[in-house]
Amino acid sequence: MTLLPLSMDELAEDGRLGKLSADKLLIQGFMPELYRENSRESSVYYRDYLNTYVEKDLREMLEVKNLDKFLRFITLLAGRVGQVVNLSSMSGDVGVSSATLAQWLSVLEASYIVYKLQPYFSNISKRHTKSPKIYFTEIGLASYLLGIETENQANRDPLRGNLFENLIVSEVLKSRLNENKILSCFT
Template sequence: MIPRLLGPQVEEHLSLFPAVGLLGPRQVGKTTLARAIADSREEGAHGEPGRVAGGLYLDLENPADLARLAEGSGYLKGVKDRLVVLDEIQRAPELFRELRGIIDRRIWGGEQAGQFLILGSASLELLRQSGESLAGRIGYLELGPLDVREVEADRLLRLWNRGGFPPSFLAPSDEASALWRENFIRTYLERDIPQLGPRIPAETLRRFWTMLAHSQGGLWNASTFARSLGVDGKTVARYADLLVDLLLVRRLQPIHVNVRKRLAKSPRLYLRDSGVLHALLGIPDLDYLLGHPVAGPSWEGFAIETLIRAAPDRLTPPGFYRTATGVEIDLILEVPGPRRWAIEIKRGLAPRMGKGFRIALEDVKADRAFVVYGGDDRYPVRGGVEVIGLRELALELAAL
């Protein structure tokens, strides 16, 4: 299994917070990472500051593990001095209240950090439940699919084609990868989403998800989707909210600067994993993808997701800039300093910058400007803009 970059951050959070919430979509590798962390806790480690001895893994989708927690506080009290991993905790939301009492009693007893590692596949559910019960006691991290910093440089195109879910990326063939992604989509639609509560017909939600794939990176227009699905605007907005909350879709908001221009007010929606995008559109392999109209928007979304995940957590929310006349910048990041980085994304090996990009740079007063392209070389162009490969810019952001 590919080592995940988030591992050290999870350990750091466990040294600071009584509980750590590790969020991410299903099959992204949360359980594998949590088991590795729990297994690394050897007996006697409790003598080290901020560490808890041993590790106990409980899967709340396993009836046996769920039965142990039928009277949560009683069982969990008996595993004191161990890191307890609670997987898919949204299946037992009543545990949050129990955890609060246990954590508070232990804090009064002088124990503070690294008691519980909580895994969840639905950010909305987990944040709502823990926000009510564990405020001030929990730190959050998000584990996404594999990105360019976690794979070899010569496998970037495979990563773009198959996406970053480990079983898809590591599949023995493109056919096996596509089959895995199709089953991933079906499982979400037919099992996971209904278990979370929303009563949405699987066929309707799949149509909506596929429509989003066709309009990858487009400005959100609820009425257009509503007409196509035969529902009202509020209903289709609820569908979008659901996929955002499940960490499957990213909603990128426009930024507003003080210019006398009419600016875009609607967000852009991107499917967060390029492999899922390609599966929904029936794209079987890289050759087919390169000739498909979605290739450009797909690469744009792939690059945007990579760069946002590489950037420091303390950044202000990422955004984009667009005027009514089409002057735009694909991604704007406010990096520590504070400094504003403007990033344009091109798929080709000989990127060209249009007049609109240069006008936009003047509007947003960017401190640094980059054009991310499909090559590896780095070189300056006029106007203080740097052309740079996706991996190199991701590594530069991660080092901030």
């Protein structure tokens, strides 16, 4: 069973979606905890979420020795949301090999933190050889990693369009999973 963040449909069912601006959705994201009464601020929630995931789960799974480098990597991924990611060029920015980054990315994808969206080509060979774009399953986490904490910041951020694209892709992903369909969306 795969559990993902809430969907827009789920928020609409109980009337909460209409009360939120697009920029608020980009910041808050869709984690159920953030829609409970008296919930924490989204920035506090995502800080704690990231600390728990990185400091406990990831350290055990990957035996990550330098958490700062992993955090730099996941933050750089957030800065490249909706784009093709070149691990070779990122390896210099992070300070680890591209093979290590590929391993980290694989774990992030397996744990539904990120999603690689394959491009669409009518030629099936091209479809499988061209590079995918990267998206976060939880848009609020991507915004948190980028330091976006207010609607004003979200509205002015140069990645706002990419983040909104990410929101749409993650909604399609959730819809397909909820309908037990194969995850084969294309850009």
